[in-house]
Amino acid sequence: MGSNKEPNQGRKEFIKKGLLAGGGLLVASELIKWKPMIEAVKATQHTEVLPLVETVSTEDVVIRMQKELHEALKKPVEEIHWIMVIDQKKCVACDACTVGCSAENGLPPGVVYRPVIKEEIGTYPNVSRRFTPRPCMHCENPPCTQVCPIGATYKRPDGIVSIDYDKCLGCRYCLSACPYGARSFDWGEYHTENTPEVMPYELEPTFEYGDEKVRKGNKSPIGNARKCHFCIHRLQNGMLPTCVTTCIGRATYFGDLNNPNGLVASLIGSPRVKRLKEKLGTKPSVYYLT
Amino acid sequence: MIQSNKLWWGVFSLLAIATFFFMYFRINQGLTFTNLNNIVGWGLWVTFYVYFLGISVGLFLFYGVCNIFNIAKFRNLALIALYSSFITLIVGLFFIFIDIGHLGRFWTVFINRNVSSVLSWELHLYVIYMVTVALLLVFENLGIEKKYSNTESIISTWCNENKEKVIKYLTYLGIPLAIAVHGGTGALFAVIKARVFWNSAIFPVIFLISALLSGIAAIIFLLGCFHNVNLKTQYIKKLSNIFIIVIVLDVFVVMTQLFVHYYSDINESIAVIHLLFYGEYAKSFWIGQIGIGIILTLILFAIYRMNTKGRFWILWLSSISCLIGIWFIRMNFITPTLSVPLIEGLSENIYGIESTNYVPSLMEWIYSLFIIISGFIVYLFGVSHIPILKNIIHQKTKKGDFDEETA
Structure with missing residues (x-):
């Protein structure tokens, strides 16, 4: 076994x-x-994870624009060229810029410096919406200053088209001449008109162009042409225009085009860039990223 | 006709009080009572400004041509034209004056010039033209009545001696000025590249031809008002020939403008034409500009020419119809262009409405009527006090059987 x-x-x-x-x-x-x-x-x-390159900033664009604004203000005014860049893909049409602007500049009914044009594109079911905020274009070749009979509206060395309220006749020729409808006339109306009382907030002074003005009687700016001025009074005090700071989508950028390292200069080097009605040769200082 | 000076004082005092009231209201209320807005910023008053300026230029050109070519038959009519031209010019100035936002700053256009602005040039030329017409009126009156010519100063002697020469040279100056002023008004609109419908070279030409037409129509109208001018039928026929030629020219240039823009089919300009043809301004276009301005004028004219007796009053009615039509041309070429939004959707976002149709407010009409009536009263006063016009009225001792004009 x-x-x-x-x-x-x-x-x-x-x-x-x-x-x-x-x-x-x-x-x-x-x-x-x-x-x-x-x-x-x-x-x-x-x-090892490499550090970010220096050109990429991690801070909020508003902070960056604010810093660049301060840098630009150190330069002589003629070396600055203020421009605005609006990213239409980021715009959500919240109208915060329109409202902020109206509050900042004490705008009466019918005077809107920065409306947001809302368009519907396509047919159902292929539809989309496009939002176009429309401030003054601050053209390099502005048709409005050309036609003003007394030179009350003029182009500043930093590219801002401004109005001398104490000079303007109120002939409204510039309203007809602006291809963007960016100019309005102050007819002297109030939001709370035809109510028991015109509310005191409408009679508060505003500080456009750095001058304290109260809208009352027939005094300027009533009877004047009015328009967006890139909030000159804020710029002078080192602040960004109201529409830039109130933009919840960070869709509006502002800065000096003459700073090659600046945010706005880098943004407009893009195939997405366009300007409104360029064929008219006005050379607007407001760029859109479509 | 009012002869008594006391009555004139009364009329002028009332007019002054009314003017004070109207101006007080206008200054305090601003332009809130108008129907103008930020889309249509120019309306009835600008239309009247252009209209009266056109009539003035047309009348002056008639005077100028009669003067330069020494057409004796039309001499009296030419003098009436000169005076009417001056009054319509002042009426026009008032319309632009009340239209601006800050009335008190109006004079600053003469110290703050902008050489690139057509309006700046226009206003300067306007004033020079007005001074020229006023000077011509003064020189035409020199030596007519003794009480004006018995002062023996060096200036008055020189003026009396050189009257004919001065009138001739002033007329030479006045004609190009008149053309420049009204061509300038057309250019004011034509240079605006933002508005495709205005931005055409024929636009100033339309203004000039319309001015010629309004001038000749106003002449026929005045001829009907001043019975004492007594123009022979053959000369009236000659006037009517000029009238019809200018009507044809005017229709031609207006149609050219409309045709070119219609054919080009550019969004902005076709939008204006749609507004005129079947939009909000269709009534103003078809009834006012075409119906009254062309068809009725031509029908009345044809009746006048076919009638062997050639009744003048039919031609007179034709001239009135034509003058109304020209007003509509002015209106239709200004406000509809402004009504078309510059950027699609802009009007909706600001005003919540798709298109902005402008209809003048009642107050705008009241102010316009007030200015026209004031001009009419001043005109009547002038007719009864200016020596050359008094001479015309009292010649052939037909006492005061004429109607007045409203220009």
């Missing part, structure tokens, strides 16, 4: 060893395959 068992034992041993050898070979071959992977994993554990 014992002798009978031996060959069996030998066969079992053989199979056992054979299996062990085969398994060992299999594991070894797998190990050979996995080695580079394991090494690669090990290698990644040692990879």
Whole structure:
């Protein structure tokens, strides 16, 4: 019986060893395959994350624009060229800029410096909406200043088209001449007119162009042409225009075009850039990213 | 006709009080009582300004041509034209005066010039033209009545001696000035590249031809009012020939403007034409400009010419119809262009309305009527006090049987 068992034992041993050898070979071959992977994993554990390049800022664009504004204000005024860049994809048509502007400049009914034009594009079901905020374009070649009979509206060295309220006749020729409808006339109306009382907030002074003015009687700015002035009075005090700070989508950018490292200069180097009615040769200082 | 000076004093006092009231209201209320807005910023008053300036220029050109070519037959009519031209010019000035936002700053246009502004040039030329017409009127009156010529100063002697020469040279100056002033008014609109419908070279030409037409129509109208001028039928026929030629010219230039813009099919200009043809201004276009201004004028003219007796009053009615039509041309070429939004959707966002249709407010009409009536009263006063006009009226001793004009 014992002798009978031996060959069996030998066969079992053989199979056992054979299996062990085969398994060992299999594991070894797998190990050979996995080695580079394991090494690669090990290698990644040692990879160092490179720091961001200096040109990419991590701060909020408003803070950056604010800093650049302060830098620009140190320059002589004729070396500045203020421009505005509006990213239409970021605009959500919340009208915060329109309302902020109206509050800042004490605008009466019908006078809107920065409306947001809302358009529907396409037909159902392929529809979309486009929002175009429309401030004054502060054209490099403005048709409005050209036609003013007394030169009451003029282009400042920093590119802002402004109006001398104490000079303006109110002939409204500039209203007809502006291709963007950016000019309004102050007819002397109040929002709370025809109510028991004109609310005191409408008679609060405003500080457009750095001058304190109260809208009352027939005094300027009543009877004048009015328009967006990039909030000159705020710029003079190192603040961004109201529409820029109130923009919840960070869709409006403002800065000095003459600063090649500035935010606005970098934004307009894009195929998405367009300006309104460029064929008229007005060279607007407001750029749109479509 | 009112002869008594006391009565005149009364009339002028009333007029002064009314003017004070109107101006007080205007200064205090600003322009809130008008129907103008930030889309249509120019309306009825600007239309009247252009209209009266056109009549003035047309009348002056008639005077100028008669004077230079020494057409004796039309001499009396030319003098009436000169005086009417002056009054319509002042009436026009009042319309532009009340239209501006700050009346008190009006004079500053003469110290703060802007050489690139057509309006600046226009206003300067306007004043020079007005002074020229006024001087001509003064020189035409020199030596007519003794009480004006018995002063023996060096200036008055020189003026009396050189009267003819001065009138001639002033007329030479006045004609190009008149053309420049009204061509300038057309250019005022034509140079605006933002408005495609205005921005055409024929626009100033339309203004000039319309001025010529309003001038000749006003002449025929005045001829009907001043019965004593007594022009022979053959000369009236000659006037009517000029009238019809200028009507044809005017229709031609207006149609050219409309045709070119219609054919070009550019969004902005086709929008203006749609407003005129079947939009909000269709009544003003089809009834006013085409119906009254062209068709009725031509029908009346045809009746006048076909009638062997050539009854003058039919021609006179034709001239009135034409004058009304020209007013509509002015209106239709100014406000509809402004009604078309510069950027689509802009009007909706500011005013919540898609299109801005301008209809003058009642107060705008009241102010316009007041200015016209005031001008009419001043005109009557002038007719009864200015020597040359008195001479015309009293010649052939037909006492005071003429009607007056409203220019």
